[in-house]
Amino acid sequence: MNTTQRFRIFNVVGARPNMMKIAPIIAEMRRHSDLHPVLVHTGQHYDFAMSQVFLQQLDLGEPDYNLQVGSGTHHSQTAQVIRTFGELVQNDRPDMIVVAGDVNSTVACALVGAKELIPVAHIESGLRSFDRQMPEEVNRVITDAIADLLFTTEQSAARNLMQEGVPSEKIFFTGNVMIDSLVTALAAARRSTILDQLGVRPQKYAVLTLHRPSNVDDPERLQSTLRAISEIAKDIPVIFPIHPRTAGRVSSLRIENIRDWSGTAAIGSQGIWTVPPASYLDFLCLMDSSAMMITDSGGVQEETTYLGIPCLTYRDNTERPVTITNGTNRLIGTSPAELVIAAKKALSEKHRNGHVPPPLWDGHAAERIVRVIRNYWNSNDIGKKIDRKRH
Numbered sequence: 232m233n234t235t236q237r238f239r240i241f242n243v244v245g246a247r248p249n250m251m252k253i254a255p256i257i258a259e260m261r262r263h264s265d266l267h268p269v270l271v272h273t274g275q276h277y278d279f280a281m282s283q284v285f286l287q288q289l290d291l292g293e294p295d296y297n298l299q300v301g302s303g304t305h306h307s308q309t310a311q312v313i314r315t316f317g318e319l320v321q322n323d324r325p326d327m328i329v330v331a332g333d334v335n336s337t338v339a340c341a342l343v344g345a346k347e348l349i350p351v352a353h354i355e356s357g358l359r360s361f362d363r364q365m366p367e368e369v370n371r372v373i374t375d376a377i378a379d380l381l382f383t384t385e386q387s388a389a390r391n392l393m394q395e396g397v398p399s400e401k402i403f404f405t406g407n408v409m410i411d412s413l414v415t416a417l418a419a420a421r422r423s424t425i426l427d428q429l430g431v432r433p434q435k436y437a438v439l440t441l442h443r444p445s446n447v448d449d450p451e452r453l454q455s456t457l458r459a460i461s462e463i464a465k466d467i468p469v470i471f472p473i474h475p476r477t478a479g480r481v482s483s484l485r486i487e488n489i490r491d492w493s494g495t496a497a498i499g500s501q502g503i504w505t506v507p508p509a510s511y512l513d514f515l516c517l518m519d520s521s522a523m524m525i526t527d528s529g530g531v532q533e534e535t536t537y538l539g540i541p542c543l544t545y546r547d548n549t550e551r552p553v554t555i556t557n558g559t560n561r562l563i564g565t566s567p568a569e570l571v572i573a574a575k576k577a578l579s580e581k582h583r584n585g586h587v588p589p590p591l592w593d594g595h596a597a598e599r600i601v602r603v604i605r606n607y608w609n610s611n612d613i614g615k616k617i618d619r620k621r622h
């Protein structure tokens with residue numbers, strides 16, 4: 232390793248789930264004097280509750296660059312990230328770009344790297360729902376087709392990538408960085424006072440998250456889903472930390488049994504209670520002590536698998552099959568009636584008996600990823616090329 236030369240790496244975050252994936256990688260990079268990690272925030276998520284609180288709680292600090300792209304249609308948001316990140320990269324060329332997950336910022340920044348001939352590493356590569364109607368699936372396929380280093384969280388991912396023609400030398404099964412963040416934060420999360428603030432007791436409530444366009448954009452569909460959940464909420468209170476995308480839509484519906492938590496009084500013994508988006512530590516705490524999660528999120532399927540909490544995934548597919556084969560996740564489809572049946576069944580069962588997390592979900596994925604990145608820098612002659620470029 233050339234000790235005088237530092238390898239400058241742009242680590243990109245855009246939306247909330249990117250932060251849990253990039254934080255352990257930056258922390259690990261900071262431990263190596265030959266690496267110079269730079270944090271770039273595209274600004275896809277920008278509210279305090281969707282962005283800054285995560286930067287703080289995950290020790291990411293202030294981003295080195297914030298592109299402030301904000302919201303928009305998928306194409307305009309993606310185009311805006313390409314334009315602003317492209318300008319940044321032309322002015323301040325990194326040696327590598329690390330992107331994570333499947334959000335619009337991921338694919339946009341990967342494209343810039345590919346066009347500028349800068350190596351791109353993709354964290355959480357190879358996951359496939361095989362549903363091209365999901366914007367995230369399109370983002371995953373494109374990002375993986377142009378990335379140079381593909382880091383996977385579960386074994387299904389390498390199979391998917393090889394079927395798409397990705398050479399096996401580019402694929403590294405390094406484990407799940409989201410679980411690295413969870414392992415680091417769990418003790419602090421268990422000290423959170425969120426249960427007291429809401430007035431709930433462990434295992435005596437369920438948590439709901441919903442934000443996928445397929446679940447929330449059609450008012451009729453959202454209405455029938457929430458009616459089903461209000462049926463479940465007759466047996467147990469359902470806490471609903473509400474994503475901004477969903478919040479606007481729920482407010483225009485008329486559903487009995489759904490209430491906004493006032494922030495002062497305790498939530499009741501039944502009903503759906505909307506609460507503001509939770510911070511990372513509060514959300515982990517809520518999840519860890521819940522009787523059951525109902526979700527359409529990818530990250531929640533993984534976190535519940537690690538924690539051994541029953542998870543009902545309200546979707547027709549999952550790109551994370553290991554959470555079903557080795558975890559606590561159940562894919563229940565998108566029928567409201569089936570959701571009620573599955574929830575009543577899950578609530579009647581015992582859980583947390585001798586649960587073993589999937590392979591390499593052990594809190595050390597970032598170490599393995601950074602080892603591969605340093606080897607790449609060493610062995611690929613890339614260091615020499617960068618030296619020539621700089622002198």
Ligand code: UD1
Nearest residue numbers: 246247248275276277278281302303334335366367475476
């Ligand atoms: C994005 C990701 C999704 C990820 C989710 C996590 C894509 C295609 N989707 O979806 O994969 O699971 O983030 O949350 O990238 N808004 C705010 N404040 C914010 C951010 C958004 O009010 O800080 C509102 C805006 O009205 C915006 C809407 O939420 O239009 C949706 O935000 P957007 O970034 O477009 O997608 P998400 O639904 O958050």
